[in-house]
Amino acid sequence: MGRTYLFECPLCQYRAKISGGEDSGLHCAIQTVVCHDCRELYDVFTRQRQLADARENTKFPGFFRPEIPPVILQESSFNRHPEPSRPLVWREFRLTCPVEPKHHVEAWRDPGRCPRCGAFLEQSGLPFRLWD
Numbered sequence: 001m002g003r004t005y006l007f008e009c010p011l012c013q014y015r016a017k018i019s020g021g022e023d024s025g026l027h028c029a030i031q032t033v034v035c036h037d038c039r040e041l042y043d044v045f046t047r048q049r050q051l052a053d054a055r056e057n058t059k060f061p062g063f064f065r066p067e068i069p070p071v072i073l074q075e076s077s078f079n080r081h082p083e084p085s086r087p088l089v090w091r092e093f094r095l096t097c098p099v100e101p102k103h104h105v106e107a108w109r110d111p112g113r114c115p116r117c118g119a120f121l122e123q124s125g126l127p128f129r130l131w132d
Contacts, residue, residue, distance in 0.1 A: 020123060
């Protein structure tokens with residue numbers, strides 16, 4: 001079960017709803033990244049479990065909303081209990097900015113610095129959201 005926390009900067013009041021590093025659910029794994037061009041923090045896919053013979057089944061909305069957990073973007077027809085003849089395999093992704101793939105990103109972990117002012121971000125005590 002993955003967790004999303006609210007991170008806040010005490011100096012510039014920057015806020016981000018992210019996992020704060022590597023996290024995973026039952027069918028996907030994510031990593032928090034800092035985009036140096038956008039000056040934002042995002043959670044992006046690193047791995048996704050899908051049917052071995054499936055085509056691309058990740059759907060991205062026409063609008064970008066980083067507060068949506070990545071697993072929600074998975075196709076609704078995905079069967080959580082596959083037939084024995086259709087095994088699940090992991091598909092790997094490289095770290096990219098969800099806004100523009102050509103932007104410069106790197107992995108970010110808590111405790112980490114604010115992408116805007118450089119101060120350390122403070123994590124809320126309780127998860128903002130639990131996701132699978």
